[in-house]
Amino acid sequence: MSGKRLELDTTTLSALAEPNRMHIVELLREGPLTVGEIADRLGLRQPQASKHLKVLSEHGIVEVQADANRRIYRLRPEPFQAMTSWLDSFRHIMEERFDKLDAYLRELQNKEQG
Amino acid sequence: MSGKRLELDTTTLSALAEPNRMHIVELLREGPLTVGEIADRLGLRQPQASKHLKVLSEHGIVEVQADANRRIYRLRPEPFQAMTSWLDSFRHIMEERFDKLDAYLRELQNKEQG
DNA sequence: AAGGAATATTCCTGTCAAGGAATATATTTG
DNA sequence: CAAATATATTCCTTGACAGGAATATTCCTT
Numbered sequence: 063m064s065g066k067r068l069e070l071d072t073t074t075l076s077a078l079a080e081p082n083r084m085h086i087v088e089l090l091r092e093g094p095l096t097v098g099e100i101a102d103r104l105g106l107r108q109p110q111a112s113k114h115l116k117v118l119s120e121h122g123i124v125e126v127q128a129d130a131n132r133r134i135y136r137l138r139p140e141p142f143q144a145m146t147s148w149l150d151s152f153r154h155i156m157e158e159r160f161d162k163l164d165a166y167l168r169e170l171q172n173k174e175q176g
Numbered sequence: 177m178s179g180k181r182l183e184l185d186t187t188t189l190s191a192l193a194e195p196n197r198m199h200i201v202e203l204l205r206e207g208p209l210t211v212g213e214i215a216d217r218l219g220l221r222q223p224q225a226s227k228h229l230k231v232l233s234e235h236g237i238v239e240v241q242a243d244a245n246r247r248i249y250r251l252r253p254e255p256f257q258a259m260t261s262w263l264d265s266f267r268h269i270m271e272e273r274f275d276k277l278d279a280y281l282r283e284l285q286n287k288e289q290g
Numbered sequence: 291a292a293g294g295a296a297t298a299t300t301c302c303t304g305t306c307a308a309g310g311a312a313t314a315t316a317t318t319t320g
Numbered sequence: 321c322a323a324a325t326a327t328a329t330t331c332c333t334t335g336a337c338a339g340g341a342a343t344a345t346t347c348c349t350t
Contacts, residue, residue, distance in 0.1 A: 107340080226327060244317065308335090316328095
């Protein structure tokens with residue numbers, strides 16, 4: 063029951079691959095913000111901020127909460143959990159090199175001591 | 177010494193955001209393969225396979241090993257480690273329970289006081 | 291109701307990246 | 321050396337997408 067093929071949605075990655083959107087995500091990591099605050103903090107024009115937030119929202123990376131005139135955006139956990147799960151399936155890849163590095167470092171130490 | 181700002185290279189993400197390249201990565205997870213094998217298994221034309229592999233290589237996602245006529249491609253661990261580290265900084269976001277619990281407690285307090 | 295603030299949307303334009311086709315560059319084999 | 325195999329590169333065309341500017345929409349305030 064653990065052989066589930068985890069497929070990572072590439073559109074999630076492309077949403078995050080745009081630098082301004084990545085900056086938005088980094089910013090929202092500290093907590094929810096309104097569109098205006100995001101635009102200010104990142105030096106974006108309001109329409110561009112709204113557009114990027116729309117993309118992030120469409121990919122489930124952020125969610126909106128209406129507060130009167132304003133829209134408060136915050137990160138959603140799901141895509142990050144999905145990416146984490148996906149990366150877990152590469153653990154053997156990541157550890158393989160650790161072993162090699164480890165072996166290399168041991169070799170170096172042997173030389174130093176020899 | 178642990179307050180290092182982890183910035184994830186967005187170009188790594190854009191390299192992985194292309195579906196064919198993602199498929200290549202998924203395929204190479206099982207082990208190294210030549211260009212021809214990759215093209216065959218994924219139904220790609222050889223030039224496209226080479227092009228995608230070049231992009232992956234330029235971003236350090238794969239590495240090449242020349243074997244006579246052939247080029248053997250394999251995954252490199254570094255970008256996956258980098259992504260994992262980056263995602264670690266979102267661990268608090270992924271603890272969805274905190275948000276829900278927090279919202280629940282606020283609601284409770286409002287009811288109590290209202 | 292009117293004006294203003296916050297946000298979303300539309301239209302336009304330029305750029306970039308992916309695929310197709312052809313070709314170039316090794317490298318092996320006969 | 322010639323032919324064949326494996327891979328890389330170039331040129332071209334097309335589609336997607338990001339930014340700019342203007343405008344629409346919604347909500348608050350007075």
